Amino acid sequence: MQTSDKFERIREKIKTFPAGPGVYFMKAAADKVLYVGKAANLRSRVASYFQPGSDVVASRGPKIVEMLNKVETVDYLQTETEVEAILTEARLIKDVHPPYNTVLVDDKTFPYMEITIADEFPGVYITRKPHPDSKLFGPFASAKDLRAVFTELQKIFKFRSCSLDISQSDPKRRFFRPCILYSIKQCTAPCAAKISRGDYKKIISDLVKFLQSKRSTVLRQFKKQMDDASAVFEYEKAAAFRDRIRLIERLDRRGTPEADVQPEVFAAEPAEALEELRVLMRGSRQIRIIEGIDIADISGSEAVGSLVKFIDGRPFKSGYRRFRIKTVHRIDDYAMIAEVVKRRYKYALAGEELWPDLILIDGGIGHLHAAQSALREIISNQSSIINLRLAAIAKRREEIYLKGSSRPLRLPRHSPALKLLQYVRDEAHRFAQHYHHILRTKKMLNEQ
Numbered sequence: 001m002q003t004s005d006k007f008e009r010i011r012e013k014i015k016t017f018p019a020g021p022g023v024y025f026m027k028a029a030a031d032k033v034l035y036v037g038k039a040a041n042l043r044s045r046v047a048s049y050f051q052p053g054s055d056v057v058a059s060r061g062p063k064i065v066e067m068l069n070k071v072e073t074v075d076y077l078q079t080e081t082e083v084e085a086i087l088t089e090a091r092l093i094k095d096v097h098p099p100y101n102t103v104l105v106d107d108k109t110f111p112y113m114e115i116t117i118a119d120e121f122p123g124v125y126i127t128r129k130p131h132p133d134s135k136l137f138g139p140f141a142s143a144k145d146l147r148a149v150f151t152e153l154q155k156i157f158k159f160r161s162c163s164l165d166i167s168q169s170d171p172k173r174r175f176f177r178p179c180i181l182y183s184i185k186q187c188t189a190p191c192a193a194k195i196s197r198g199d200y201k202k203i204i205s206d207l208v209k210f211l212q213s214k215r216s217t218v219l220r221q222f223k224k225q226m227d228d229a230s231a232v233f234e235y236e237k238a239a240a241f242r243d244r245i246r247l248i249e250r251l252d253r254r255g256t257p258e259a260d261v262q263p264e265v266f267a268a269e270p271a272e273a274l275e276e277l278r279v280l281m282r283g284s285r286q287i288r289i290i291e292g293i294d295i296a297d298i299s300g301s302e303a304v305g306s307l308v309k310f311i312d313g314r315p316f317k318s319g320y321r322r323f324r325i326k327t328v329h330r331i332d333d334y335a336m337i338a339e340v341v342k343r344r345y346k347y348a349l350a351g352e353e354l355w356p357d358l359i360l361i362d363g364g365i366g367h368l369h370a371a372q373s374a375l376r377e378i379i380s381n382q383s384s385i386i387n388l389r390l391a392a393i394a395k396r397r398e399e400i401y402l403k404g405s406s407r408p409l410r411l412p413r414h415s416p417a418l419k420l421l422q423y424v425r426d427e428a429h430r431f432a433q434h435y436h437h438i439l440r441t442k443k444m445l446n447e448q
Helices: 003-014 042-050 056-060 062-070 082-096 143-157 171-175 197-212 216-231 235-252 270-280 333-349 365-378 382-386 416-441
Strands: 022-027 033-039 073-078 112-115 124-127 135-137 289-298 301-311 321-324 358-362 390-394 399-402
Touching (some): 022 042, 033 042, 042 062, 143 235, 270 416, 289 333, 358 365, 358 416
Parallel strands (some): 358 390
16 A cells, blocks of 8 residues: 555544543554554644645654554544643553654653652652652642642742651750751751641641542632732732642642552562571572563453563563463453463463573462463473463452462561562553553554
C-alpha cells in the first residue's frame, strides 16, 4: 500500500476518535507499539501527525518521520481526565518500552505529598521516596504545581516541613530557636514547644481532611477576598487571591497511591535485602535474579499472566513478559499459574535462558504448590528441581511460603527482604492488572 493511501486510511480512522483526554498508540505491523503519547484532545492531537501537506520534518523532526513511515494503524485508550492520561502514558512507556519514546523511559517517578502521621509531630513533605508508614497524596502530575501549592498550604495550616526529630518528652525543646518559617507565620514551631502536641495533631487532621475534600470552604473564602479586593480597586491583591484559588484547584491534578501505583518508589536497599533473603532461603548461593509471577482474571474473561524480572534487587524491564492464558477456560488460578510456569521455563530448560535464583509467586501455599508441580512436569530430572528456590507471598497477612515448608514465615514489616519481595509481588500484580485492563478495553499490545 502506498504511503498516501495508508495515511488516508489512518485519517479516516482518526475521525472516530473521541475529542476528550486519553493515551494514543502509533502501531506498526502485527500491532507492535512504536510510540505512546498523551492528549487532552485525542482526535485533534493524533490527526496533527497526518495532516496532508504539513512539513513533519520541520515541525517534529526526522525521527518522527521515520516512525510515521512504519505506522500501519493508530489506536487509543480514553481516560476520564487529562491527569489520568499523563500518569497512564508514563506507566505504559515504562512497561511497553516503545522504540520511539525518548522521555519517561528512565526510573524517574512522579512526586507525592507525604505526611508522616506515625511521628509525634508529623511533618509534611514533597518526596519521590516516601516512607511506607506515611499518609500519601498523589502521585502529582506536575512537581512545579505541587511545590507552588505546598507553599500556599503551609501559609494556611502552618505545618512543619523540616527533618528534625521532635519528641514531646524532650525538655530542651523550649530552649530551641525556631527557623524563619515561624517568624513569617508559616509554621507553628513544634520544635520549640510553641504548640502542644494535641493542637498540632488537630492541624494535621484538618490538613488531611482538606486534601481529601472538595476544599469548598477555603475556596469560597479566597473568592470572597478576591471579590472584596477587586471592589475597592486593589487589583494586585485580587490577583494574588485569584492565583491562590488556581493553585488550590491544582491539588486535583493528581492520581491516587492505589490506582496509580509506582512500585519502584518503595524499593528496599538491594544489597541488604538480598543478603537477608539468602539467609532466609538457607542457601550459600547469592540471590541475584528474582522472577515474580502473577495472574489477572476478572470473571474468567481475558485471563493473563505476568512475569517480572529483578536483577540485583532492581527491575529489569527488558525481562518482563506477558502471557495470555490459552489452556485454562475457567476461573482457576492454580492452573493458570501452572501454564505460565511451563511456558516461561521451557526456554530455561532448553538452555536458551538463565534460570532465576528465586521464583516468587503472588499467592499462598496452593499457588506455590501449583508452580512446583508444573516445574516437576517439565523437568524430567527430579534432582534439578531441588536446587530451584521457590516462594510465594500472600497479600492478606504478607505471609511468605517457602518450598518444602507448610508453615508461613512472617517477617517484620520493616524487613528489607520483605520490602523487596513485596516490590516484586506488587510489580507483577500491577503488570498483570495493567495488561488485563488493556486487553479488556482494546486489543492493543502484542501477545506474548
